[in-house]
Amino acid sequence: MQARKKYVLLGLCACCWLVLFYCGGGAQLRVLRLLTRQRGEVMRPWPNWTDRAFLPRYAHLDELQTDPGTIESPRQRRQAWSTIYKDSRCRMETCFDFSRCRRRGREGFRVYIYPTEKNDHVSESYRKILMSIGESRYFTTDPREACLFVLGIDTLDRDQLSGQFVPNLDERIKGYPLWNDGRNHLIFNLYSGTWPNYTEDLGFNIGQAILAKASLNTEHFRPGFDVSIPLFSKEHPQKGGERGWLVRNATPPRRKYLLMFKGKRYLTGIGSDTRNALHHIHNGKDIVSLTTCRHGKDWEKHKDARCDHDNLEYERFDYQELLHNSTFCLVPRGRRLGSFRFLESLQAACIPVLLSNGWELPFSDVIQWNQAVIEGDERLLLQVPSTVRAVGNERVLALRQRTQMLWEAYFSSVDKIVLTTLEIIKDRVFSHISRNKYMWNSLPGGLLVLPEYSTHLAHFPFYYLGLGVSPGQEFTAVINAVSPLVSQSQPIMKLLQVVSKSKYCSQIIILWNSEKPPPSRSKWPPMPVPLTVTDGRRKTTSRFLPHVAIETEAVLSLDEDTVLLTSEVNFAFLVWRSFPERIVGYPPRSHFWDPLKRAWGYTSKWTNDYSIVLTGAAFYHRYYHYLFTHYLPQSLRTLVDHTSNCEDILMNFLVSAVTHLPPIKVAQRKQYKELPSPQGTKTVPWANPEHFNQRQECINTFANWFGYMPLVHSQFRLDPVLFKDQVSVFRKKYKDLERA
Secondary structure, eight states: OHHHHHHHHHHHHHHHHHHHHIIIIIHHHHHHHHHHHHTTOOOOOOOOTTOGGGSOOOOOHHHHHSOGGGOOOHHHHHHHHHHHOTTTTOOHHHHOOGGGTSEEEETTOOEEEOOOOTTOOOOHHHHHHHHHHHTSTTBOSOGGGOSEEEOSSOOSBOOTTSTTOOOOHHHHHHTOTTOGGGTTEEEEESBOOOTTTOOSOOSSOOTTOEEEESSOBTTTOOTTTOEEOOOOOTTSOSSSOOOOSOOTTOSSSOOSEEEEEEEEOOSSSTTHHHHHTGGGGOOSSSEEEEEEOOOSTTHHHHOOTTHHHHHHHHTTSOHHHHHHTEEEEEEEOOSSSOOHHHHHHHHTTOEEEEEOTTBOOTTTTTOOGGGTOEEOOGGGGGGHHHHHHTSOHHHHHHHHHHHHHHIIIIISSHHHHHHHHHHHHHHHHTTTSOOOHHHHTSTTOGGGOOTTTOSOGGGSGGGHHHHTOOOOSOEEEEEEEOSOOOOTTSHHHHHHHHHHTOTTEEEEEEEEOSSSOOOOGGGSOOOSSOEEEEEOTTOGGGGGSOOTTOOSSEEEEEETTOOOOHHHHHHHHHHHHHSTTSOEESOEEEEEEETTTTEEEEEOOOOSOBSEEOTTEEEEETHHHHHHHHTSOHHHHHHHHHHTOOHHHHHHHHHHHHHSSOOEEEOOSSOOOOOOOOTTOOOSGGGSTHHHHHHHHHHHHHHHHHTSOOOOOBOOEEOOTTTTOSSOGGGOTTGGGGOO
16 A cells, blocks of 8 residues: 555656646746747757857957958858859769760760850960860860860859959850760869959859869868869960979989078968968078068058068069079968969979968879978968978988979970879779879879770889889880882891891781782791781881780881891890880981071981981880870871881880980991982882981971970990900800991
8 A cells, every 4th residue: 555655646746747847837938939929039949069050169369360351161161162062072973974985995085175156265274275185185076975075165264353254154054955064074273263262163053063173172172073283374385394403313402592482472361371471481591481562553552561671682582593492492372272383393393392271282183292292281380491401311302303203294284284184084984994103103104104005013114123023035026018028038038037036036027018918928938936917007107006916025126128137136135124114226316406497307327426216126115006006196197107207206206205215226237327319219218308308397296296305315325245345256245246
């Protein structure tokens, strides 16, 4: 009974508590709701303490000292970004149609440019971008073949105060039937936003388009989808570009000045905090940090007490002189995160010290920037001098050398910037056949490493040394035959015997380019190595096709009338194994600059100086066959086939552009000189009087496409040990080379 009374008592207490809550607290809540409704207010629930909007906010000292109109919270920036770019979570898997690109394998990667409308004004920089795409091997005029689309409307400058701003872009692009909310579109941009905040606003909705943009913020960058590009000026060269300023292995690694900066100082607005503080690290000795407020229309209205002194100090130093003589260059943010100074310092081998918090560095997906720059913090400016002083000489030299590699591989021209952007996107589309980080960050750079050939480092000649790999011990001879076989005494028959006797020869391939059909196998002499006769389709460039039959790394390219000894072939092959990334051969030629004609010239004079080794008798790596066919434009190969000339010069251009090194000449028993023959005795290609004229024109055409002259002069020749020494011939390994 007592236990029963306890349960009854507890039940009554609970009922009373519920009645009190309903009549008391509930009534109060109902009255409160009624009052708030009468006042037109909305009841807010209790704050969620995980919501940052309800956490207490404390103003930073910098916020109190800066114009409040220019301050944006991170939350506001994210909201602004989400309204402009509704597909901010785009990835290749969600916002890209791969099926458009995989119809023809990797050859299906084609880029279509929308036609420019009649009244559209295109800036010089955007014209260069479109020209780079139009002249690339990826360009197509048929939108049905396209994997990627680029607007013909200039989108580089989206500052509404700029004279190059294109209005009403949203309405125009929505009218394109292929727009499809931007899917598979690539949009280039250098400048976004306007005064005073310079936000990421492009003034139109890019939808699901890939954004190739300068000054990208890491908060807005879509990894694996967008591409961060460098800010470049309208004077940036279309092709080639100037070489870097660092002499190879220059010592001492340090220069006159440790650290330098010379540029504008913003008195108000975004970017002013960092640049206003730069004078604190200036000592006028090994650290030169100069700013001027003399820029813009109203600078005198806003100048402060330091302006006059800064302007005087600013004029004391020459910017180019500082670039040439400084070890480190400060690269602070401007109004936007990027700066022209970044590319200038890379070219000058002045190690960039970045002061631009939140900047997604150019091509950050593939470039390892920690090997080329020092990333500082805008808030820790005063620590920069001690940081750079602590960098050792070996590290300084390594950083400077890497700036040169990156400059020449990816940034020295608009062509390289655009092609790097396209290659990054292509690697994403065909991720199973793509370059790795080592390829992107080692010489000769990702643009000259075609993953369609191979994705293994050991298959490329320029990686052998770094990997500790030696090239193979056999070669394939490729003989270009243009004359019909009418006699067993023709030079090609003797050449076959000589080459096949080499212990390093794996096989011989004859490219039959004669108008008459090739003879049967019984007409050819018996040989100890396999012989293959392949139809060259009467094209001069067929000798450099990536023939499947070539299985060795080394290729010996020969003309049908080449005269060599077996010992000469063996010696040249052993030399090539020490220099597998270069052309190694016999007949040398040279180029020169003609100041009167203001053009390049070609000569076959016998001098100690050369820059070309003819491929009529030369060794090189088989990868250059693939590069010749798939990297060079069709227009150059068509020129070679049309003239039946210059294919050897073009191959030398290509290999020197890859290596930045000259070919190598080896000792030879006889010398050959190209001279026009008398009329009626045209038995060799150079018997034609137009032969030299064509080669002169070829050199200038090739140099124009590359944008510079890649050929390198050399006086280096490799001879066998004891070559022509006054000792017994029995002590010489290659004694046949000295016989007349």
